Amino acid sequence: MSNFIQLVKNEQMKMYAQISxxxxxxxxxxxxxxxxxxxxxxxxxxxxxxxxxxxWREALQAENEQIESEMEEGSGFxxxxxxxxxxxxYRLDNDxxxxxxxxxxxxxxxxxxxxxxxxxxxxxAASIIANEFxxxxxxxxxxxxxxxxxxxxxKYTSVLxxxxxxxxxxxxxxxxxxxxxxxxxxxxxxxxxxxxxxxQEAPIFQHTASQYLLSSVNLFMMATFAFMISAxxxxxxxxxxxxxxxxxxxxxxxxxxxxxxxxxxxxxANTNLNQFFTGTPMIPDLTLGFSVSVLAVYLILFLxxxxxxxxxxxxxxx
Amino acid sequence: xxKAVMQLKNLKKTIKNKPIIKGLDFEINSGEVFGFxxxxxxxxxxxxxxxxxxxxxxxxxxxxxxxxxxxxxxxAVQHVGGIVExxxxxxxxxxRKNLIHYSRMVPGxxxxxxxxxxxxxxxxxxxxDKVSKYSLxxxxxxxxxxxxxxxxxxxxxxxxxxxxxxxxxxxxxAYIRRLAAEEGVAVIVSSHxxxxxxxxxxxxxxxxxxxLISIQSVxxxxxxxxxxxxxxxxxPMAEAQTILNEVIEGDVQQNKDALTFTVTREEIPGIIxxxxxxxxxxxxxxxxxxxxxxxxxxxxxxxxxE
Ligand SMILES: Nc1ncnc2c1ncn2[C@@H]1O[C@H](COP(=O)(O)OP(=O)(O)O)[C@@H](O)[C@H]1O
Ligand SMILES: [Mg+2]
Numbered sequence: 003m004s005n006f007i008q009l010v011k012n013e014q015m016k017m018y019a020q021i022s023x024x025x026x027x028x029x030x031x032x033x034x035x036x037x038x039x040x041x042x043x044x045x046x047x048x049x050x051x052x053x054x055x056x057x058w059r060e061a062l063q064a065e066n067e068q069i070e071s072e073m074e075e076g077s078g079f080x081x082x083x084x085x086x087x088x089x090x091x092y093r094l095d096n097d098x099x100x101x102x103x104x105x106x107x108x109x110x111x112x113x114x115x116x117x118x119x120x121x122x123x124x125x126x127a128a129s130i131i132a133n134e135f136x137x138x139x140x141x142x143x144x145x146x147x148x149x150x151x152x153x154x155x156x157k158y159t160s161v162l163x164x165x166x167x168x169x170x171x172x173x174x175x176x177x178x179x180x181x182x183x184x185x186x187x188x189x190x191x192x193x194x195x196x197x198x199x200x201x202q203e204a205p206i207f208q209h210t211a212s213q214y215l216l217s218s219v220n221l222f223m224m225a226t227f228a229f230m231i232s233a234x235x236x237x238x239x240x241x242x243x244x245x246x247x248x249x250x251x252x253x254x255x256x257x258x259x260x261x262x263x264x265x266x267x268x269x270x271a272n273t274n275l276n277q278f279f280t281g282t283p284m285i286p287d288l289t290l291g292f293s294v295s296v297l298a299v300y301l302i303l304f305l306x307x308x309x310x311x312x313x314x315x316x317x318x319x320x
Numbered sequence: 321x322x323k324a325v326m327q328l329k330n331l332k333k334t335i336k337n338k339p340i341i342k343g344l345d346f347e348i349n350s351g352e353v354f355g356f357x358x359x360x361x362x363x364x365x366x367x368x369x370x371x372x373x374x375x376x377x378x379x380x381x382x383x384x385x386x387x388x389x390x391x392x393x394x395x396a397v398q399h400v401g402g403i404v405e406x407x408x409x410x411x412x413x414x415x416r417k418n419l420i421h422y423s424r425m426v427p428g429x430x431x432x433x434x435x436x437x438x439x440x441x442x443x444x445x446x447x448x449d450k451v452s453k454y455s456l457x458x459x460x461x462x463x464x465x466x467x468x469x470x471x472x473x474x475x476x477x478x479x480x481x482x483x484x485x486x487x488x489x490x491x492x493x494a495y496i497r498r499l500a501a502e503e504g505v506a507v508i509v510s511s512h513x514x515x516x517x518x519x520x521x522x523x524x525x526x527x528x529x530x531x532l533i534s535i536q537s538v539x540x541x542x543x544x545x546x547x548x549x550x551x552x553x554x555x556p557m558a559e560a561q562t563i564l565n566e567v568i569e570g571d572v573q574q575n576k577d578a579l580t581f582t583v584t585r586e587e588i589p590g591i592i593x594x595x596x597x598x599x600x601x602x603x604x605x606x607x608x609x610x611x612x613x614x615x616x617x618x619x620x621x622x623x624x625x626e
Contacts, residue, residue: 008424015421019413138408142466145372146425147398317374319405 005148009156010163013130017164026122030168031175033115038108038179058099062090089194092201101188108180109210113217115172120221120249123165127229128241130157131312135236140317150313154233158305161225165218173214213276220273223297224249226304233308260285272296325350325399325473325506326371330380333366333530340366342530343380348508350473353500355521355538356510363530364510365405368478371508372402385473398426402476407463411452415443415462418451419469426470437465441495457488464495475499475507481516493520550588551580553603560600567591578606 017023069083093100131154134140144150181189193209195202228245232238248255252270259265266272266285272293324347333341341363348354356364369375371382373393382389387396409418419438423429438447441461451459460480467475477496481489497520499505511517517524518538525535554560561579564572568591572581583591588607595602 005425005427012421012424015417016410016413019410019417021412137410138406139410141374141404142408142422143425144374145397145400145402145404146422147394148425149394314376316376317369 006152006156009148009153010159013156013160014163017126017130017160023126023164026125027168027171030115030118030122030172033118034112034172034175035179037112037115038183041108041111042183059094062094062100066090085196088196088201092194098192098194099188101191104184104188104191105177105180105186106189106191106193106206106210108184109173109176110213112172112176112180113210113213116169116214116217116221119165119168119172119218120224121246122168123161123221123225124228124245124249125238125242126164127161127225128232128245129238130161130229130232132232132236132238132241135317136238144317151309154309154312158226158229158308161229162222165221165225169214169218173211216276216279219275219297220249220252220270223269223273223300223304226301230304230308234311256285266292267296269296269300323350324348325385326508327383328367328371328380329383331367331370331377331382332379333363333370333375334378340530341370341378344527344530344532346525346532346535348474348506350506351500351504352522353496353507353509353520355517355524356508356527357512357514357517357524358510358527359512362512362527364512364527365478366530367527368402368404368476368508368510371476372400372404373397374404398470399473400476401467401470401472401474402478403460403463403467403480404476404478406482407459409451409459409462409466412450414450415447415454415458415465418462419447419466422466423469429469433469433471437468440468441465456483457485457491460484460488460492464492468499471503473504473506475505477507477509479510479512481511481513489516496520547582548585548588549580549582549608551578551606551608553578553605554595555601555603559598560595563595563598563600564591567594578604 066087069087073083092098134143143153191206192203193206195204195209224245227248228241231241231244235241248270252273256265256268256271259268266288271285271288275290275293277288278290278293326348328344328346331341331344332339344367356367358364366375370377371384371389373389373396377390381391382396384396385399389396409415410421413421416434416438419434423434438444441464443458443461443465446454446458451462454462464475464477464480467477475496480492480496484492493516496507496509500507500522509517509521521538523535523537526533552560552564557574557577557579561572561574564579564581567587568581568583570582572579574580585607588605592602592605
């Protein structure tokens, strides 16, 4: 075990000795901070102040009345209106004032940057094996009294550590940037959501963190896929290309085969676990349990192939 | 002394139905420098890759200190340090970081040991520079350093003098001899250049087309070839050549300002006495030890070097 940690340390050392890794970190930081500054300068939605004192009560009541009259006329989007109505009522009943645009809105918006992290993690996952072959260092790496399986596991772990580092960086940096630019008023506001027709409360921290994690499922699967291609073909460009292509076209693939019986077994039909918590699944008969099982099967397949090729194939120059 | 630390047993490798290694059987003893000699494409690197587990064996096995590389890889390979083909290191890290990297992969390599090997290969001054700034010679030294970190009993160096200048080659040769003599390490060196091998090896195995065609100790081989090549500077040259032709069976060749011919060692004094008595001025006599070269070429055939 201790020597497994040493191997992971080695992989991390090699990763951070390369300039490209730092460039990736900087890209992410620039995106978050830049996005914040643009929002701040542009004003718009972020400028609207939360109503002071008890004015918010009147505002919410007015909004609710308007929605109710709209619903009677039959216009507007019913489910959404009902949700707003219920949430507003909950606020009024429980004395929870709505906040203006604050740090948590910014954190939630930055969730889109998880897809940037996916891209960067794919690059890292695709390179971590292929580069050893490209550099020729694979030979010196493998002539040690350590099984190839263990070296492979250390490399995979290292990719996951990288992804986790980037996600944490995104999350923490979003909070810091958001706090600096949009203030920390209502920092402890609860997050309201609908479950089984009832309004529920959850700590906002817990909500945003779990949203980030759910969004990382796709990242995790595509990084593992890139890792597998890299282990099988020992070519990082190929692995990056195929993985990014699939990531970008994933939803179109599902849409294209939507009416097929087997569409629900497509990886990308199952990577969006968010759909089970908020909104409706793309394919009606999907359930959380089913999706998690499908993901597990794909994961085992990807890792199994990586292992098979990495441990069994000869190391030659070609 | 002559205990075998590595044994090759009917080692074979077939790639895509093409036999590359056709059954190698030999042993390496502790403390000896074993030369693995053969023309390009003979199968040296392939054999070495199998010795260290980079390639699977089609048949046979390699036994290192009693452990089979095939069945007990970790135990077998823990006694081995090596470089396979070029000494490729991580170019974006310093020499020291590269060594730290490899030191983490074997138990028991201390910080002191890292410093020790850096000194041993003479890289103290440049060890904190990035490897991308190293010359080939320095990379070769760093390669040897990483191979020695865990004090292996067997050091395998694939063409360690490839691409080095003469002084680099001399240095590598000195390390290798010292390692064998002082640390009792068995060293396997591969090369396609015979003259290099002669100077650093105790025994030489010659491989051609995946087969071992000769294996013998360097001293034996040298004694076997009794005839010496002699080159002689004398004036007047034409007359000297005539006299030599009288006493020598073989050809006397004139190249530049010297005459060369092949005789046994015992014949040399008589020849010189004869020249002097016929009033020839002899300026120099050089006996070039007859190298294994002829033998090597005989064995592998002139056409074997593709
Ligand atoms: N991966 C491979 N696939 C096919 N042929 C190979 C492969 N590796 C080596 N060979 C062939 O095996 C022979 C021996 O190669 P090698 O061991 O590199 O020779 P050496 O190191 O003695 O120069 C060569 O003819 C080479 O073409
Ligand atoms: Mg070779």
